[in-house]
Amino acid sequence: MDTPEGGGALADAPRLCVVIVNYRTPGLTLDCLDSLAPEIQTLPGARVVVVEGGSGDDSAQVLRAGIDERGIDGWVTLEVREDNAGFAGGNNAALRPALDARPEVPYLLLLNPDTVVRPGALSELLAFMDGHPAAGLAGSRLEDPDGTPQRSAFRFPGVGSNFETGIKFGPVSRLLSRRVVAPPVRNDTHRCDWVAGASLIVRREVFERVGLLKADYFMYFEEVDFCLAAHRAGFECWYVPASRVVHLVGQASGLNSKNDTAQPAKRRPQYWFDSRRRYFITNHGWLRAALADAAFILGFGAWRMRRWLTRRPDTDPERLLGDAVRQSVFARGFRL
Helix, strand or coil: CCCCCCCHHHHCCCCEEEEEEECCCHHHHHHHHHHHHHHHHCCCCCEEEEEEECCCCCHHHHHHHHHHHHCCCCCEEEEEECCCCHHHHHHHHHHHHHHHCCCCCCEEEEECCCEEECCCHHHHHHHHHHHCCCEEEEEEEEECCCCCECCCEECCCCHHHHHHHHHCCHHHHHHCHHHCCCCCCCCCCEECCEECCCEEEEEHHHHHHHCCCCCCCCCCCHHHHHHHHHHHCCCEEEEEEEEEEEECCCCCCCCCCCCCCCCCCCCCCHHHHHHHHHHHHHHHHHHHHHHHHHHHHHHHHHHHHHHHHHCCCCCCCCCHHHHHHHCCHHHHCCCC
């Protein structure tokens, strides 16, 4: 990776490298860079790497022109890939050279292109990490443009959480409250199992201990897998709400858009199920993977029956029950 040109403070003592992977969202990526500009100016030596992830459109040209027009090529590097390697592969393309660069960068931040950082978001993350040496990872408070917080501090998924997610029944959720993957948003800084990869700062020692993101995950579950590996290596994961980042949900992935109660959500793609199956089999074994599949199918089947009987609006992803059965380890075996 080329070292950004420029003298003075920006060339000294680098502390942070921000990685943004663009896939057919050059306008959003440039908006994200605009929001980063005042933050970067307060962080000597900080730099941003934008990876154009094989969009197959005019993203590279738009990004080059936008970076040139803004005069930010002193702290922004654009790397263009011909292939689409997904979230993990795209980030790794920038993480690998950033970790090899000298002088060493102590922190690396994964940032979605569909984000806008609020003032102080980066400095709050850095201050937290400096003050908590046991913390290997930390995530920002993700929020809607109007400031409404999004759930972005999570628990690791398991058998109980899959049943709770599927059945959507208050008494069951209360009984399994300690298993809920996405608990209610808290306003205090606290430890959690994993945080959303939309704004995730990582201490370089974590990469040195557990390696890069697993490129076998095309999209989804890669940050869950990475946080679990860091947890098993003894690193803490924290949620830092003082770092506020607007997340335009679904604009980059096209999957998890804001709920529309008038129609079902989009059908989940094959790679979502592939990533989920890989996560459970590789981290918890075949038996736990089978139990997790069975728990979700039973719970979600019960919910679908209850929804039909009570004539509630159908806002579930299209064909989710059938897809869950077809993509389960019962139907596909234990192939990754």
